[in-house]
Amino acid sequence: MTNQPRSHLTDDPAFVLHEGGKLNVVSSVDVNDNEGLSLAYTPGVARVCSGIAETPDLVDTYTWRSNLVAVVTDGSAVLGLGDIGPEAALPVMEGKALLFNQFAGVNAVPIALSCNEADAIVETVERMAPSFGGVNLEDIAAPRCFDIERQLRERLDIPVFHDDQHGTAIVTVAALRNAVRLTGRGFDELRVVVSGAGAAGVAVTKMLVDSGIGDIAVADSKGVIYEGREGLTPIKEDIAQISNKAGLRGSIETALEGADVFIGLSAGEIPESVVATMADDAIIFAMANPNPEVHPEVAHRHASVVATGRSDFPNQINNVLAFPGVFRGALDARATDVTEGMKLAAATALADLVSDDLAGDYIIPSTFDSRVVPAVAAAVAQQARADGVARA
Structure with missing residues (x-):
């Protein structure tokens, strides 16, 4: 397989737009010298880590978590396409993340899981939750989507929303x-x-x-x-x-x-x-x-x-x-x-x-x-x- 689109798809504007994906991570600060490096990374970052360890609520002030949403799917109910799997669902999750940022200034990360048992999805998202300020569940088939959302709302202290x-x-x-x-x-x-x-x-x-x-x-x-x-x-x-x-x-x-x-x-x-x-x-x-x-x-x-x-x-x-x-x-x-x-x-x-x-x-x-x-x-x-x- 090659990373380039197949020749018969190169004229399709949807494939052209999606080539290479729709998202990038962009730094919010510049590191141009040793002083900046020492503040953004070691040793300066250790002071921030210690501060958060002492006062956990500081994580929402001194990291991007307070403005970061996980867009989570198992690819089992994607648009009108049905159960097409996590890889095939990624373009939709990227699109969701793009809209979060463009319309509301919210950062979002697409996460496509290779499991579709409710308990496995709940456990996986719960383990990831410290990195995020919210969870948007997406394109997960019913009826397990109801149970997944219910369990996550019970277990997490951040917003969980099945769009x-x-x-x-x-x-x-x-x-x-x-x-x-x-x-x-x-x-x-x-x-x-x-x-x-x-x-x-x-x-x-x-x-x-x-x-x-x-x-x-x-x-x-x-x-x-x-x-x-x-x-x-x-x-x-x-x-x-x-x-x-x-x-x-x-x-x-x-x-x-x-x-x-x-x-x-x-x-x-x-x-x-x-x-x-x-x-x-x-x-x-x-x-x-x-x-x-x-x-x-x-x-x-x-x-x-x-x-x-x-x-x-x-x-x-x-x-x-x-x-x-x-x-x-x-x-x-x-x-x-x-x-x-x-x-x-x-x-x-x-x-x-x-x-x-x-x-x-x-x-x-x-x-x-x-x-x-x-x-x-x-x-x-x-x-x-x-x-x-x-x-x-």
Whole structure:
């Protein structure tokens, strides 16, 4: 094998951009003489090491840890590609690290692990944790992603955030707040149907329930989830207990009849004939990539507000609107956790940025809106202090 791209790939701009990777480590100080060397390394560094040994909290002042996030994956659920392994996942993790730095000034290191047992991942991350100020879990398959995040939150005193779950939930809730405002309804009036009970579907459902949604039904590949349905995993049993007040059973197509909102977080296509049975002034968030569950052209024929996960249509539900600001705020507050309150605060701050500019094709800010990270970070840091998890 050679380190150069194969000849037939050299014309592909994506491969050209990625050649050599997307990241470098850049020094924050210059060492140009013996005096500088003696301060940056031995013997001067020993004084700093001794200071941290005596007062461990000084590590956040005198190293880069307080502004450093580990972006951790096992490569088991990468984008829409599935279980492609840790090496193939690295370009995505590099991209995540790039966005952390570009949008929020947060340093991030991609870490792809060659293990996918929950306990092994937890143990590995726990052993690495002294080097980092936070952990962003990424592209880890459900259901083990839930257990990994839970265990790490219990064991570590730094923020742990699974972006596939909570980043998606924050942006979805923010966008839905504005979509509802545009159509003149309240959260407590809505009946929502979620397609997909994976990481994103579960997190979105829980956050919508916490936000006071009227009723919400979640469908997986076997149909609507309800209490007592055979074969439910523990996570789906939890979802059954907090959702589907109407007691719906059967297919997602049946559940969509008369529904106010459809939130697509799976690859399952919804026929137009089914979309047409939704309530008047329906809201459709079809977020599968690259092929939304309902194509925007179809959705617009039956809905007042439409959002997707794609950048080539208005109202993109993009996690980059959430995770840089969430970590910026959590790191600034030196938070020990990312609480449910902090996530809701992030969603509210994001929604509020739209303000009086609200329109059918503008329910969520652009990913390049310079107001996003400062607003989300400030709200998250403030809520961290209110929730008692801040150390600064």
